[in-house]
Amino acid sequence: LMDPTVDFAQQVRQRFPKAFIVGRIFSFPQPLDNPAQRGSDFADLVAATAVPLKGSVDAWTSYNEVVSSQDIQGMINYNTFQVAFANRLQGNYGIDAVAANDGPRALPPDDYVRYYGEAIKASRYFGLHIYPNADIKSLRDPTATDQVFYYRQIHAALEAAGISAGPFIVTELGLYNGWRGVESDTDMGNDFTWTADQMNADPYVLGATVFGTFGTTNQWAKFEVNGSSIISILGDYNTVH
Helix, strand or coil, rough: EEEHHHHHHHHHHHCCCCCCCECCCCCCCCCCHHHHHHHHHHHHHHHHHHHHHHHEECCCEEECCCCCCCCHHHHHHHHHHHHHHHHHHHHHHCCCCHHHHHHHHHHHHHHHHHHHHHHHCCCCCCEEEEEECCCCCCCCCCHHHHHCCCHHHHHHHHCCCCCCCCCCCEEECCCCCCCCCCHHHHHHHHHHHHHHHHHHHCCCCEEECCCCCCCCCCCCHHCCCCCCCCCHHHHHHHHHH
16 A cells, blocks of 8 residues: 555455555655665654554555666665664564565565665565566466566575575566556456465465556556456455465
8 A cells, every 4th residue: 555544544454354464655756865864764754654554554665666786886775774764663663664675676686685685684574576577468478487486586595695584575566567458357367366376385475466556547557457357356366365
C-alpha cells in the first residue's frame, strides 16, 4: 500500500486478515547525501503513518529503485541510509523494515554482499522487484527463468557470504511494460499463480505483491488489474493456499 490512509489500510486488513501487508511512503526525489541522517529522518516520516497502522500494516519500505550497480557511491550511501532507517524504525518505533527494493536485476548478486550486507542484516525483511526483460511476454517463458527467479542467485550469494537475510518479499511483480495488450487477463492471472507455485518451493520467500491497482491514475494503466479476471484468479488461489 502506497501512502495509505489509516481508514483505508484498516479496511484492507479487515477484508484480508491473513495478508502480509507492506507499506510505502512515496518520496521524490530520493536524496542520499548525508545518508545516515537522511535514513533516520525518513524513518521518522514513515513512522508518522506507520505507528497508527500497527496491526494493520506489517512492514514498511524506505526508498524505491534508487540506485544501480553503475553507481558505486550510491550503493555505499544507500547501505548507510538503510541501516539508519532500519535501526530507527525498528528500534525506536517497533516497526519492521524492508531492505533494498531495487529495480529488476539492478545489482549483481555479489554487489548485495559487497555493498548491502549491513543493511540486509539490520532489516527484518529483504525486498526486490521482479520484471523480466521487455521482450518477454509471459512470466512462464522458459527463457526468462533466470530473470523471474533472479532472487535465488541473490540468496545463494548472501548464504555463501554468511549474511543472514530476513524473509524475501517480492515487493513488485509483473511484466516489464505491463500485461494489457500483451496477454489476456486469464493468462496473466495464471502467470502470477504459476510464479507463486514456484516461489512456494523457496522457504525463504514470504510472497509477492502484484503491480498493481492504481485508483484514478492512468500512468500505469497497462499494469492495472482492476476490472480483470486476475482479481478472481488470485483470490481463488489464495483461498486454497
